[in-house]
Amino acid sequence: MRAARYFGPRDFRLVEVERPVPARGEVLLRVRAAGLCHSDLHIIFDELGGFPIPAPLTLGHEICGEAVELGEDVTGIEIGRRYAVFGPVGCGNCAYCRAGRDNLCTGSRWMGIARDGGYADYVAVPAQALVPVPDAVPDAVAAVATDAVLTSYHALLTVGRLQPGEGVAILGVGGLGLNAVQIASALGAVVLAVDIDERKLELARRHGAAVALDSRQLDPQQPPLDRPITLVADFVGNDQTKLLAQQLVARGGRVVLVGLASVGGPLLALRDISEEIAVLGSFWGTRAELATVLDVIARGLVRPRVETHPLEEILTWVERLRAGEVESRVALVP
Known part of the structure; x- marks a missing residue:
């Protein structure tokens, strides 16, 4: 079968491997x-500050698939049914x-980060990581929901x-940030969307942002x-946006x-301390939240934007994503 595998920094290829x-x-x-x-870009281009990634490794932690074979002692999983994969397992x-x-x-051994992931024709997944996909949620949307919405x-x-x-600022309105705009707006927040790409800012306006502004004009x-802006979520995470978040x-x-x-x-330590600003880390989400997210999508409360392309084009889309040419989210389809 085909699999897009990481062999080390800047060495990412589509190859043939044995079906698991x-x-x-x-x-x-x-x-x-x-x-x-x-x-995935941070892994491929060695941007994680030394975080250990095994190699070779099939990347891809946002997965929707159809159950085709059960390992020993697996119960409660239906052959032929679609499942989203909870990446942290x-x-x-x-x-x-x-x-x-x-x-x-x-x-945990995270899918596509510590164990083989979903940029392949088939993937073996621990049964406890599977969440049923509602009929109303398309494959590509279910896949990106496991991270980009969760x-x-x-x-x-x-x-x-x-x-x-409350007033909420979303810094960076690409794939995750645009979903954050929708979620915050759907829950009654007043949203300021911030980016440097006017195309993404216009999408944020169309998806519920009260104000969408170029950070260079802010x-x-x-x-x-x-x-007041009482909650800021930074979906970029560079030095400039971290500083802006604490200022806003x-x-x-x-x-x-x-x-x-x-x-x-x-870190604006003086302000953070004297004004009791909480600076919080957030990692992925929980399996229970993934089930909630899929239900929210099925009911039409959030509509993730995703475009699909063949798995064989993955190297092209890695480069386009890195170049900032992807407005929302891409799913690869084997």
């Missing part, structure tokens, strides 16, 4: 769609998993504790909303860091 056989507790999925993520036994925080599992939902609702009516001392947020507010464009960054 599901081990005990695993399910073999025929991949129906796999989302392309900026995190979760062991189910550690204290974090037992507390419902399986995105922080201490024993991560935004978790950042805003669980970590950011978003409340209806005075953080005078935010352009009719209320109101006294007593929350800054949620999601993007990984740089592994360091500035």
Whole structure:
């Protein structure tokens, strides 16, 4: 079968490999769609500050597939049914998993990051990572929902504790950020969308942002909303956006860091301390939240934008994503 594999920094290729056989507790999925993520770029181009990535490795952590074979001791999974894959997997036994925080599992091997992922014709997945896909949710949307929507939902609702009516700034309105605009708007927040790409800003306006503004035209001392910005979510994560997030947020507010464009960054310690600004990290989301996200999408409350392309074009779309030529989200279809 075909698989797009990472062999080391800047060495990412589509190759032929053996079709996997599901081990005990695993399910073999025929991949129906796999989302392309900026995190994959950070792996391919060695931008994770030394975070260990095994090689060779099939990348792709946003997966929707059809169950075609069950490993030993698997129950509750239906052959022929579509499933979304909860990327962090979760062991189910550690204290974090037992507390419902399986995105922080201490024993997890993340799909497409620590174990072979979904840029392939088939992938073997632990059964506990599978979430049924509602009939109303297309394959490509289900795939990107496992990260591009789940991560935004978790950042805003669980970590950011978003409340209806509050002012929220979303920094970076690409794939994740545009979904965050939709989620925040749907929940009654007043949203400021910030980017440097006018095409993305126009999409944010069309998807619920009250104001969408180029960051180079933004005075953080005078935010352009009719209320204080009490929650800022940074979906870029470079030094400039981390600084802007801390400048924009109101006294007593929350800054949620999601993007990984740089592994360091500035800290406005005096302001953060004296004005009790909480700077919070947010990682992915939980399996329970993924089920909620798929239901929200099925009911039409959030409509993720995704374009599909053949798996054999993955190298082209990696380069286009890196060049900033993708407005929303891309899913590769075997």
